Amino acid sequence: MSKLGCRCGHVIVDQTDSLPYKASLLRDEAENAFWEEVHHELKPLMEAAESGDKAAIADAYGELAPWVNATDELESRISSIHAQRMSTVYECPICGRLWVQKDGSSKFFSYVPDEGGYRAILSVASGDSEHFD
Numbered sequence: 001m002s003k004l005g006c007r008c009g010h011v012i013v014d015q016t017d018s019l020p021y022k023a024s025l026l027r028d029e030a031e032n033a034f035w036e037e038v039h040h041e042l043k044p045l046m047e048a049a050e051s052g053d054k055a056a057i058a059d060a061y062g063e064l065a066p067w068v069n070a071t072d073e074l075e076s077r078i079s080s081i082h083a084q085r086m087s088t089v090y091e092c093p094i095c096g097r098l099w100v101q102k103d104g105s106s107k108f109f110s111y112v113p114d115e116g117g118y119r120a121i122l123s124v125a126s127g128d129s130e131h132f133d
């Protein structure tokens with residue numbers, strides 16, 4: 001998703017990270033599966049790390065991968081789980097409509113706030129959208 005045309009005429013642009021008008025939605029029905037999948041990926045690495053067994057890490061995360069590649073592989077797998085289980089929500093920064101992605105679809109459905117206008121409801125509480133790496 002890179003652009004979504006809101007009913008108010010504004011085009012919601014999604015082409016960078018840390019947007020204050022975007023959030024991920026994890027449905028309650030998918031939460032257990034999400035965490036089971038994350039734990040499934042973390043468990044062999046954590047067990048191998050605790051034992052110091054690099055061969056076990058290589059077994060779990062590909063050939064004779066050095067530690068940094070195992071980390072990259074783990075990040076990739078968890079990002080994939082996140083992308084698969086999460087839906088996207090946008091708040092139009094002009095009219096405040098929420099646009100919620102239907103599960104398993106690229107379609108979005110809109111919901112209008114009782115009182116009009118943007119409320120930054122998807123922004124972090126501090127209102128600070130700076131991204132620190």
Ligand SMILES: [Zn+2]
Pocket residue numbers: 006007008009010092093094095096097
């Ligand atoms: Zn709008």
